[in-house]
Structures are given as structure tokens and as C-alpha cells.
Amino acid sequence: MLEVSNLEVVYNDVVLVLRGISLEARQGQIVALLGANGAGKTTTARAITGLLDVHEGDITKGAIRFEGEDITHTLPSDRVRKGISQVMEGRRIFAELTVDENLAAGGYVNRDRSLMHTAHDRVMTLFPPLAGRRSQVAGYMSGGEQQMLAIGRALMQTPKLMILDEPSLGLAPLLVQRIADIIVEINRQGTAVLLIEQNAHMALSIANHGYVMENGKMVMDGVAEKLQADEDIQEFYLGLHAGQRKSFREVKHYKRRKRWLS
């Protein structure tokens, strides 16, 4: 369904951030994209949704195909129309708008009223906490509710493929599990998922397939169970072996906390 091949991305004409990565998201599946801070996960998501230009980023090589069509250089709005939605890193909800207005903004490309209605109902069913807050200003909601809203907003586009960029970021373990369940449900209802995560444990527990990125390169890829069992993965991302890597993880942990606060 989505094929990224040999993608190279450069920021500001000089910083080479993606060094020829390839990945594939398949119909009906959840695919996890794992990697440490700065590996290039968000950049990959931006390339797929066409939002590199805001960041002075350019695709210098490679191609992105969606359902057989080359979309490497198409407009973001066209990609949303074709069925690719993104839940951005850091939620990025429209804090000054109400919950319903956020959802309306999400459904902007969707001109069909009855389709909008169905999509809205679906969001309300999936996220009961939002149903009671429809006219509440979104910025005053809790982090978990905001993440639900961010996912709901993307669902308003009735996507074929949903890209989620670190949806577990800054959420308490219980909420992380809840988000994971919701992703599984969305996938079960027919949307393919590309799940970008640093929480490898959560991601691999629900994914069919996983990719691991490091410094703009794919370093590993395989069936989720296999990755879960992999020693390196366990050491780097699942935190099963403490030891000389401990300091590295602490740094990572610190950064995650900081972003949660900001």
C-alpha cells in the first residue's frame, strides 16, 4: 500500500538526515518504526505526508508510492485526500478551538456531510471522554485526552493509512496501553497503521512488522515477534539489560520528559 524506496532527505540543502531508507506498510497491518532520538523517524513521516518544506527539507533521492501511485512530490492536501493521515508528534491539536472544531478541521478535505457525520460518530464511540467535551476548548484537556483528539482528528479523514508519530509520548503507562488498544481497534476497522515509537515494547506488542532506524538508516527489519526477541532490540529499546547502555537510556529518558513538560 505504501512503499518508500531509497529515500534521501536533506535539510537546509546540507544536512543529510535520511540516507536511503526503504520501508513498506501493508494493507490491514500495523507496522512499527522504531529508533532513538534523532534517528529520522519524524523526518520519514514528514516526507510521506509532504510536510518537509516547512522545515526546509527536500527529498533528494528515492520515491514514495501509495497504492501504486508516485506521490513523492505531490501536495500534502492531495495525500490526505488519497487516504494518508498523520497524527503528528506532540499531538499538535488546535488548542484554541473546541473539540468539535478540531474534528471539523480534521475533516476539512471531506466535503460529504453524511460521511463527516459517520466519521464523527466513530470518533465519539472510540473516545468516550471526547463525547462529553465536544464544545470544550481543546487546550484545557489532559494530555491523554489531547492525544485521543489528535487521533480522532486524523480519523475524520477516514484514512486508509494512518501514521502515528510517538503517540505514547508523555503518557502514563495506563494511558499508553489505552492508546495501544485504540490503535489496534482502528486497524481492525480497516486502516493500515505506521506506528512511529520509541516505546518499542508497546509498538512491537501490537505490530505485525517492525523497522529499526539509526542515524537515518534502516538497521533492522522483521516480523514483530522476531524483533521483540532480538537481543540488540531488547538491550536498546526494551530496557531488559541494564549495563553500559544505561547512561544512553537516561539521556533519552530525560529528553522525553522534557518534551512532555514543554
Add this chain to the structure above:
Amino acid sequence: MTAEVMSGVILGQAEHSQLAGAVVSGLSLGTIYALLAMGFVIIFKATQVVNFAHGALATVGAFITAGVAVELNFPGRFLDVHPLFGWSISVMTALVLSALMGIILERIFLRPMVGEDLFSVAIVTLGMNVILMTIVTDYIGPDPRSMADPWGDAVADLGFVIIAHTEIAQFIVAVALVLLVAAFFRSRTGIAMRATAFDQEAARAQGIKVGAIFAIAWAIGAVLATVGGIFGSVYPRRVGVYSDTALLVFRAFPAIILGGLDSVVGAVIGGLSVGVAEALAGSYLNHPWFGTGFSGIVPYLLMVGVLFIRPYGIFGTEEIRRV
């Protein structure tokens, strides 16, 4: 001061209330400020452009109206209809042209500046202002151009106060426009504009075409400026559009700051309060001690006073977020 107030009543307006008179002319001035401020704020919020050419938009818009209504004599040359109906068509035509002007200006001057800092973009609008004002001043010539409105200097005497027909029209139009703008911000496109104003990148991620939103914001801004310019160029203000119509916007500036640079509601309330304050000062503070034209600086005094208490204006957001 008390003596002056008394004498004002005794001398001029025995049967009319001086206070009511001042409030009416203040509100009438205030709606012009409010229209100008609203357009300015919509452009600023949606596109992050501080538009120093807003006065030029008002002037050019009013000039276009004069051009359509008088020079082109449209629709008068084809249709023999009621003057009010005919003039409304002239104005509608002028508003469409103004909207186009806004869209074209944005596309040519400001689209290339997307991503540049607020200051550089503001400089571009200053340049735009010079260009527009040079062209339009050249065309207008030394004499003001008439708006050819159907009301002229007709007034209605309500007993306690005298009100010009233009002012009645202006109140109706301004209220209608404020309601329209409010309704727009609840529509699909309006919500998309507010989303864009808040976070451009996130808006684009929803498939919103930010460029189209910019164009719409400029169209709305130009239309509101034109309406402000028109009402600033009829009785009881300067009769006709002239290059100093642009100064109206400078006088509306305190209203913008007062309401909060990024609040549409604030622009309306700021506009009205500045207008009323100015008119009250003009009516009551005419002791020689204040000198002439003291009312002209009242808006600025009000602005400074409010900023002392609320640095972001009455309705402004505390931090103006940027992506």
C-alpha cells in the same frame, strides 16, 4: 470645564442631548475603526502579517467604489433603479474588485515572504503601502472623489439626537458584517482559517491548503477595509475619498492594540470604545487649556492606559504562538 459643558448645551443644542450626540457620532466613528481593525486583525491572525498597507486598502477600495459608481456609472448606465438599490450594486461590485485586489496583493507581495520574520514582512507591507498610495493619489488628483451615495447629508431628528442617514446605514451594515464574520468563523472554511492561524503545519497536515486560506483572509481584510473606507468618505466625515482617507487606519490603530492585536472581538470593542472616547473628548474637552485637536490624541492615551494594565490588550492572547 463644567462651564464649557453648560455653554455647549445652551449655545448649540438646546433640545438635543449633548451626550447622546457625542455617543452617536462616537459609535459612528467607532464602527469605521472597528471595520478597519477587524480586517487588520483577521489578516494578522490568519497570515501573521502586520499589514501597514491597510490604510491603502481602505483608500483604494473607496476609490474603486467611486470609480464604479461615478466614472463607470455602473449599474446606472444600464439600469434605471432606485438609487439605493443601484448604489448597493455599485458597492457590491467594488467589494468584489477589492477582494480580488487583496488576493492579488497577497499572492504577489506576501506569498514569497512566507516563513520570513514578522519584521521583514511588515517592511514589505510598508512598501506595498507606498506603491498603492502613490498610484491612487495620482489617480484621485487634488479633489476628493464623491462616493455618490444615495443619502448625501440627509439627517433624521430623533428628538433627543440628530443622526445622519449615512450613520444609520453604517450601523446596519457594520452589525451585519460583524455577524457575517462571526458566522464565517464557525463555517468549514472559517474553522480551517482559525486552525491555520493557530498552527500552520498542523493545518496542512489536515489537508488544509494554507495558501487558499491566506487568499481568503486578504480578501476579507480588503473588503472590510473598503467598507470602512467608504463610510469614512461620506457625510458627516470627509465627503469623498482622498489620499488622507488612509489616515483613518492610523487612527484605528489604537483600537487594534487596545483590543489585542490578535482578537477579532477585541477589534470591534476596541474600535467602538476608541470612537466614543474620541467623540466624547471632542464634545466635552474643548476648553482652550486642552488646545485644539485634543480629541485626536485621546485614542492613543486610552491605548497607553490600557496597555499599562493589560500589556496584551483587552482580548489579546498572552503569548502569540508561532510555529
